[in-house]
Amino acid sequence: MxxxxxxxxxxxxxxxxxxxxxxxxxxxxxxxxxxxxxxxxxxxxxxxxxxxxxxxxxxxxxxxxxxxxxxxxxxxxxxxxxxxxxxxxxxxxxxxxxxxxxxxxxxxxxxxxxxxxxxxxxxxxxxxxxxxxxxxxxxxxxxxxxxxxxxxxxxxxxxxxxxxxxxxxxxxxxxxxxxxxxxxxxxxxxxxxxxxxxxxxxxxxxxxxxxxxxxxxxxxxxxxxxxxxxxxxxxxxxxxxxxxxxxxxxxxxxxxxNLEEDSAYIKSLKNHFMDSLKSEIPGVRFNGLSGDLDKSTYTLVNVSIPLSASESDMMLFQLDLKGIACSKGSACQSGAQLGSFVLNEVYGEKLDYPGIRFSFSKFTTKKELDYVISTLKSLALSKAN
Known part of the structure; x- marks a missing residue:
């Protein structure tokens, strides 16, 4: 892919x-x-x-x-x-x-x-x-x-x-x-x-x-x-x-x-993505309320994988090398190297692992998500070892 x-x-x-x-x-x-x-x-x-x-x-x-x-x-x-x-x-x-x-x-x-x-x-x-x-x-x-x-x-x-x-x-x-x-x-x-x-x-x-x-x-x-x-x-x-x-x-x-059809489709993608991450990567966390479909938008999820800040930054780089586009947060702050100001404000010193934002659309496919999940699992395990 x-x-x-x-x-x-x-x-x-x-x-x-x-x-x-x-x-x-x-x-x-x-x-x-x-x-x-x-x-x-x-x-x-x-x-x-x-x-x-x-x-x-x-x-x-x-x-x-x-x-x-x-x-x-x-x-x-x-x-x-x-x-x-x-x-x-x-x-x-x-x-x-x-x-x-x-x-x-x-x-x-x-x-x-x-x-x-x-x-x-x-x-x-x-x-x-x-x-x-x-x-x-x-x-x-x-x-x-x-x-x-x-x-x-x-x-x-x-x-x-x-x-x-x-x-x-x-x-x-x-x-x-x-x-x-x-x-x-x-x-x-x-x-x-x-x-x-x-x-x-x-x-x-x-x-x-x-x-x-x-x-x-x-x-x-x-x-x-x-x-x-x-x-x-x-x-x-x-x-x-x-x-x-x-x-x-x-x-x-x-x-x-097409709102009803598209939103139902994207919700199913988000559910599949979250369920797969929870089963494949031990210790994964969803930040804010992004892991709760009743209280957060169906279009994105903010994920923390048990890695250090430097390892997380390297993961973003490695995901990009593998053709996967995601982000640490707002594109308008992409030049800043301080991480997500939102997560820092919400969690402060309790923010043990940086977050990565994955956001979906009607053009996203389950096959693409499975590739991302497999890649994340491989990178997380390689860092853990």
Whole structure:
């Protein structure tokens, strides 16, 4: 077997139907959507049709969808605009958020624009909702934004969006969630969820890189972060990337059309992978709640094999040599050599063995997983001896 790709939490393989839709768009929708001639109007119509399609899948109005360059821009836009335009003076987040959120809130804190507080996590890395409520109750007169991701990108823990949103409503706080790992993989009825902002990225569900969107519950009081034009109803200047938006539309339509079938298939793969690892490698551990399908996403598992840090790093290298792609954690932190900041935060000194993240997709096969399991077993036993 030449290659096995198990880093879908970082990015997914583009669906052939998405590529076809984008190719057709590039050939026929090359006009500038802001131009008033027929070519421009055609491109504009394609963008607005995509917006309406995406909104309908999430059960919201198309007016609430703002196209961005991806999840990072959407996260930054929600957080920064909440501070600048909505008068937010306090942000409550967690220390295991994606760095698109962490770096943004820490910058605002450093600039003395907000009071930043972190909610406690339990022993598995889940948000302590009792502590969150106590933080919200501490300063009822402060305008507060709670920013907590729906699914953690490294350990897969799932946050109860409705419970958090209801707490935020109780204390008149805004609620932002990075849903990059969940939209396209889970049903999302935003009309029923008490959330003010969500961030989405197409390349996490077999769409193109470089495009995503921000859902904004109410756009009346927001101003653009990027200036220069009146695109996106004056919320984001810049010529729309029409072909990417078409790719996003196609990818999310495919994802939700086939959600039940694809999710059942991927769950079966994850179960097989975990069961095989437990039987083949003594002492294997699943980090966070990633080993519990009821409490974590079906798309990934974070595994610790009884090896030292140096041996674990060497295993990643050896897996790569054998054509197996996986990771220690977020691709956005791949240049860092400090290991997973999420696992370090959750386990601290109790982190005896580093974790390796394996993430699956509808294109993953059982044959590929069996090859990975056999390879892992061989490497683990060779290190143990």
């Amino acid at each position: 030449d290659t096995v790709y198990l880093d879908n939490a970082a990015t997914t393989q583009m669906d052939p139907e998405v590529i076809s839709a984008m190719h057709q768009s590039m050939r026929s929708n090359f006009g500038n959507p802001s131009s008033t001639h027929a070519f421009g109007r055609k491109a504009k119509a394609a963008v607005e049709t995509a917006r309406k399609s995406i909104a309908s899948l999430l059960n919201v109005s198309s007016a609430n969808i703002v196209f961005t360059s991806g999840g990072t821009e959407a996260d930054n836009m929600a957080i920064s605009c909440a501070v600048r335009d909505l008068g937010v003076t306090r942000i409550i987040s967690s220390k295991i958020e994606h760095h698109a959120v962490l770096n943004c809130v820490e910058f605002l804190d450093t600039e003395n624009k907000i009071d930043l507080q972190f909610v406690n996590l339990d022993q598995d890395g889940s948000v302590d909702l009792t502590h969150l409520e106590s933080l919200l109750a501490e300063a009822p007169d402060s305008k507060t934004l709670v920013s907590l991701m729906h699914i953690n990108n490294e350990i897969g823990n799932i946050l109860d969006l409705k419970a958090v949103g209801e707490l935020c409503q109780k204390y008149s706080a805004y609620f932002h969630s990075d849903t990059v790992q969940s939209v396209g993989h889970y049903e999302m009825d935003l009309a029923d969820l008490p959330v003010d902002f969500i961030a989405v990225s197409a390349h996490k569900f077999h769409g193109p890189k470089g495009v995503g969107f921000l859902y904004v519950k109410s756009r009346n009081h927001l101003k653009p972060l990027i200036h220069g034009g009146s695109q996106e109803r004056e919320l984001r200047a810049g010529t729309e990337s029409v072909h990417n938006i078409i790719g996003l539309q196609k990818a999310i339509e495919i994802a939700y059309t």
